[in-house]
Amino acid sequence: MITSSRDIMLLPTPFHSRVEAMCDMNDWGNWMGYTTPNAYFDVELEYFAIRSTTGVFDLSPMNKYRITGPDAEAYLNRMVTRNVSKLGINRVGYAVWCNDAGQVMDDGTIFRLGEQDFRLCSYQRADDWLAWCTLGFDVTITNESEDLAGLAVQGPTSCTILTLLGCTGLDQLKPFGIAHFTFEGAPMMVSRTGFTGDLGYEVWVAPAQAEALWDQLFEHGREYLIKPIGSYALDMARIEAGFIQAHVDFVPAEEVVRNGRTRSPFELGLEWLVDFSKPLFNGRSALLAEKAKGSRYRFAMLDIEGNKPAEHSFIMKGDKVVGTVTSAAWCPTVKSNIAYAQLEMPHGAVGDELVAEIYYQRELHWTRMLAPCRVIDGPLFNPKRRRQTPAPPF
Amino acid sequence: MNKYDAIVIGAGHNGLTNGAYLAKAGLKVAVLERNPYIGGATVSRELHKGWYYSNCSYVASLLRPEITRDLELPRHGLQVVPFGGGATFMQNGDHLGSYSDHDRHYREIARHSKRDANAYDRYVADTSRQTKLIRPYLLKTAPDPTSLKLRDLRDLIEFAKSFTSMGEEGLLDTIKFWTASVGDYLNEYFETDVLKAHLAGSGIIGTALGVYSPGTAYVLLHHYMGDVDGNVGAWGFARGGMGAVADALSKAFLSYGGEIICDANVDEIIVRGGEAKGVALKDGTEYHADIVVSNLDPKRTFLDIINPKDLPDDVIQKAQNFKIRGSSGKLNIALDGLPTFDGLDPRSKLMAGDLHFSDSLERQERAYDDWKNGTWSKDPYLDMMIPSLTDPTMAPPGKHMMSVFVQYAPPKVEGRDWTDEDKDGFEKSVIDQIAKYSPNFKDLILHCETRTPREIEAEVGLTEGNIFMGELTFDQLLFNRPFPGYAQYRGPIKGMYMCSSGTHPGGGVMAAPGANAAREILMDLKQPNTVPGGYADD
Numbered sequence: 010m011i012t013s014s015r016d017i018m019l020l021p022t023p024f025h026s027r028v029e030a031m032c033d034m035n036d037w038g039n040w041m042g043y044t045t046p047n048a049y050f051d052v053e054l055e056y057f058a059i060r061s062t063t064g065v066f067d068l069s070p071m072n073k074y075r076i077t078g079p080d081a082e083a084y085l086n087r088m089v090t091r092n093v094s095k096l097g098i099n100r101v102g103y104a105v106w107c108n109d110a111g112q113v114m115d116d117g118t119i120f121r122l123g124e125q126d127f128r129l130c131s132y133q134r135a136d137d138w139l140a141w142c143t144l145g146f147d148v149t150i151t152n153e154s155e156d157l158a159g160l161a162v163q164g165p166t167s168c169t170i171l172t173l174l175g176c177t178g179l180d181q182l183k184p185f186g187i188a189h190f191t192f193e194g195a196p197m198m199v200s201r202t203g204f205t206g207d208l209g210y211e212v213w214v215a216p217a218q219a220e221a222l223w224d225q226l227f228e229h230g231r232e233y234l235i236k237p238i239g240s241y242a243l244d245m246a247r248i249e250a251g252f253i254q255a256h257v258d259f260v261p262a263e264e265v266v267r268n269g270r271t272r273s274p275f276e277l278g279l280e281w282l283v284d285f286s287k288p289l290f291n292g293r294s295a296l297l298a299e300k301a302k303g304s305r306y307r308f309a310m311l312d313i314e315g316n317k318p319a320e321h322s323f324i325m326k327g328d329k330v331v332g333t334v335t336s337a338a339w340c341p342t343v344k345s346n347i348a349y350a351q352l353e354m355p356h357g358a359v360g361d362e363l364v365a366e367i368y369y370q371r372e373l374h375w376t377r378m379l380a381p382c383r384v385i386d387g388p389l390f391n392p393k394r395r396r397q398t399p400a401p402p403f
Numbered sequence: 404m405n406k407y408d409a410i411v412i413g414a415g416h417n418g419l420t421n422g423a424y425l426a427k428a429g430l431k432v433a434v435l436e437r438n439p440y441i442g443g444a445t446v447s448r449e450l451h452k453g454w455y456y457s458n459c460s461y462v463a464s465l466l467r468p469e470i471t472r473d474l475e476l477p478r479h480g481l482q483v484v485p486f487g488g489g490a491t492f493m494q495n496g497d498h499l500g501s502y503s504d505h506d507r508h509y510r511e512i513a514r515h516s517k518r519d520a521n522a523y524d525r526y527v528a529d530t531s532r533q534t535k536l537i538r539p540y541l542l543k544t545a546p547d548p549t550s551l552k553l554r555d556l557r558d559l560i561e562f563a564k565s566f567t568s569m570g571e572e573g574l575l576d577t578i579k580f581w582t583a584s585v586g587d588y589l590n591e592y593f594e595t596d597v598l599k600a601h602l603a604g605s606g607i608i609g610t611a612l613g614v615y616s617p618g619t620a621y622v623l624l625h626h627y628m629g630d631v632d633g634n635v636g637a638w639g640f641a642r643g644g645m646g647a648v649a650d651a652l653s654k655a656f657l658s659y660g661g662e663i664i665c666d667a668n669v670d671e672i673i674v675r676g677g678e679a680k681g682v683a684l685k686d687g688t689e690y691h692a693d694i695v696v697s698n699l700d701p702k703r704t705f706l707d708i709i710n711p712k713d714l715p716d717d718v719i720q721k722a723q724n725f726k727i728r729g730s731s732g733k734l735n736i737a738l739d740g741l742p743t744f745d746g747l748d749p750r751s752k753l754m755a756g757d758l759h760f761s762d763s764l765e766r767q768e769r770a771y772d773d774w775k776n777g778t779w780s781k782d783p784y785l786d787m788m789i790p791s792l793t794d795p796t797m798a799p800p801g802k803h804m805m806s807v808f809v810q811y812a813p814p815k816v817e818g819r820d821w822t823d824e825d826k827d828g829f830e831k832s833v834i835d836q837i838a839k840y841s842p843n844f845k846d847l848i849l850h851c852e853t854r855t856p857r858e859i860e861a862e863v864g865l866t867e868g869n870i871f872m873g874e875l876t877f878d879q880l881l882f883n884r885p886f887p888g889y890a891q892y893r894g895p896i897k898g899m900y901m902c903s904s905g906t907h908p909g910g911g912v913m914a915a916p917g918a919n920a921a922r923e924i925l926m927d928l929k930q931p932n933t934v935p936g937g938y939a940d941d
Contacts, residue, residue, distance in 0.1 A: 051503050054487050060485045166795050232800040316938045344472045403795045
């Protein structure tokens with residue numbers, strides 16, 4: 010069959026008409042096949058909207074899967090490393106899942122909507138793996154990616170704005186909690202989650218409500234200085250807050266071509282997500298073996314002297330290269346120079362003093378700099394408002 | 404026990420910084436403050452319920468990031484949030500906006516002159532070259548050219564090297580920059596009145612000089628030296644107002660075991676046998692320490708709180724002749740809504756930045772003429788901000804707070820003290836100017852705090868209300884600040900030090916003088932240094 014329609018490469022998200030109208034920079038990127046703004050008006054000011062007012066990020070391209078059925082909990086427990094049974098209804102849990110070799114395939118969030126009803130948000134497309142894992146389980150997997158439009162609404166005034174939008178009592182919602190509301194006569198789900206390390210929420214509606222949601226959100230948010238934010242600003246916030254990202258800080262295990270380039274949860278600093286009390290989950294025996302034998306690598310968060318971001322730097326102990334940087338940024342709120350590094354064991358214990366080999370260019374002149382750095386035990390940005398319940402008004 | 408290792412007089416940002424670094428080194432330190440609240444000129448106060456004013460200083464960019472990071476000020480609650488935008492409104496109804504995006508900014512200037520829009524790049528490069536010469540010295544003690552001490556010689560050689568490496572043209576530029584007027588400097592680049600006026604504002608803010616007075620080009624540089632997150636010259640607000648800077652510094656200071664004593668009005672530094680031994684308050688209380696640091700301006704330090712008998716004559720004379728002339732005032736206004744300005748969409752991002760109404764150097768110079776004539780400017784130069792467009796904590800939702808820095812206001816009106824009528828007249832000239840461009844402005848005013856040099860001096864203790872604690876002209880900068888021979892934070896009395904903006908590198912909320920002074924004190928005490936070095940400026 011020959012069709013004459015235009016073969017569009019990047020799709021619009023359900024918010025596109027509104028996003029486009031506000032994208033003064035006209036600077037677009039490709040996220041999961043969708044046209045998404047890198048920046049709306051000023052990356053730095055967008056970043057600071059997250060930290061001082063409210064930033065709105067269109068996360069519709071996120072992969073979303075509905076997992077239902079009598080075995081839904083058991084199925085997820087088999088797939089991910091953490092214990093899903095401990096996740097209450099209307100609670101969200103961060104999770105990673107591994108292949109049989111105990112290597113991380115992806116990370117994401119699990120929303121428990123009911124006893125036998127879950128939603129998985131993953132960075133990667135997971136249809137194939139989710140289908141493989143159903144063997145022997147009475148579950149139904151539905152790809153809902155195109156059925157749900159989502160906005161991350163993040164920042165100190167976010168609770169106030171969403172409350173004005175109709176989310177009555179939202180300030181009582183605890184971190185990782187889920188609340189259900191009605192918007193324009195249709196369901197709207199709000200979770201106190203995000204990728205910014207700040208007070209913030211994610212709001213999900215059907216695509217039909219997307220434009221109205223955007224319009225009303227910005228209408229109610231105007232006096233609370235709401236701003237749209239693009240992917241560059243979000244990336245600054247996520248590094249400052251200590252979140253890793255697939256394809257940046259690790260390569261999804263099933264996409265790796267070269268030997269040894271995959272990472273286990275232990276090697277990504279995610280040991281806390283591995284629950285060996287579960288009798289069986291994908292990668293369990295490999296991870297048990299790794300635990301006994303020791304890991305190859307350690308994920309380390311570095312506080313680096315000076316103000317030059319250690320992008321793609323080698324990390325050294327004395328003269329020896331012991332690792333490389335995966336994410337690096339000058340963090341504008343904590344005024345610190347942060348990097349995540351993959352270090353060969355036994356390097357990278359908290360307090361370890363290392364050196365980052367930083368290259369930077371000014372006016373075509375390259376400078377090599379050896380910056381002392383120290384392994385820290387967590388993100389330096391960790392504001393009270395992120396955890397407070399009731400959530401503060403600004 | 405009123406016995407300390409060190410006493411710092413004045414809980415402004417430099418006093419608190421100085422105290423924090425001394426306490427961090429393990430010293431027992433007290434910071435004394437005359438007012439019942441800390442902050443000095445870095446203060447936020449709720450004078451109208453629900454509205455917070457940054458009563459004095461109103462923007463933060465010069466605050467050294469090295470200090471912010473080292474004292475963990477963000478952990479102690481400090482969040483500096485940059486603002487974008489800015490505009491100069493013109494008498495013909497047009498305006499010149501300021502954009503962070505290079506090419507958008509080009510297009511904006513090009514509306515007025517394509518040639519100027521293009522020349523702007525050359526202007527930025529030349530100006531940046533000059534800031535690069537100075538910036539490495541912000542967190543260093545200014546080398547003394549008359550000294551033969553190894554450190555001075557080393558720093559002087561380093562300075563001479565970077566100076567000569569600029570080449571002949573660069574050198575001439577530098578000399579011009581340090582001596583020229585901002586007006587003459589800008590005339591070499593631009594033809595458009597409004598662009599020159601927009602840029603010239605930075606050359607006169609806080610100084611009793613006009614756009615055509617020699618030395619103002621440097622003042623422009625001083626305003627360009629700051630950075631918010633590596634964007635050299637970018638400006639930001641402290642979330643919660645400038646008091647957040649003092650609050651965070653005080654928490655850092657307290658975390659190192661320091662003590663802050665408010666309502667402590669120092670009468671005199673106690674000197675025995677030529678050595679500082681403590682301070683006596685006006686109420687008779689005494690605090691003893693072998694280190695006494697004054698965060699007051701040089702005039703107040705040497706003419707008010709030290710007995711002249713304890714000072715060399717030359718210091719008294721230098722203090723008397725120190726240039727610290729009042730030149731500015733401030734209006735802090737609570738607004739019932741967002742004012743609109745002719746020719747600008749109220750949702751324009753330009754609104755969030757610095758707004759001005761002087762569209763020519765000529766008008767700016769005439770404003771200065773009024774100052775010389777002993778009165779406030781009838782057509783003043785305003786540096787106006789609406790911080791509540793960036794910081795939601797400054798005013799209730801939908802309401803706004805406006806900060807209006809006003810130039811010029813003389814320390815005395817026609818030779819006599821300011822009266823309340825004068826203050827009203829000053830306030831009126833400012834409000835009338837804004838109202839000329841903003842039709843709804845007057846109706847929105849709920850409360851207005853007006854501060855002439857009289858109020859600034861009385862409440863904050865800045866002599867003549869001079870915001871920089873002394874003119875930023877070459878004769879009072881680097882090794883000349885505050886006076887030649889006393890530019891390395893040491894006073895003429897053993898154990899007595901200075902850490903105010905009246906010392907190198909000068910005014911603006913930098914915290915560098917406080918930190919630099921602490922480094923010198925620790926060196927004299929043979930204690931390990933706790934003060935961080937500056938970042939490489941590249």
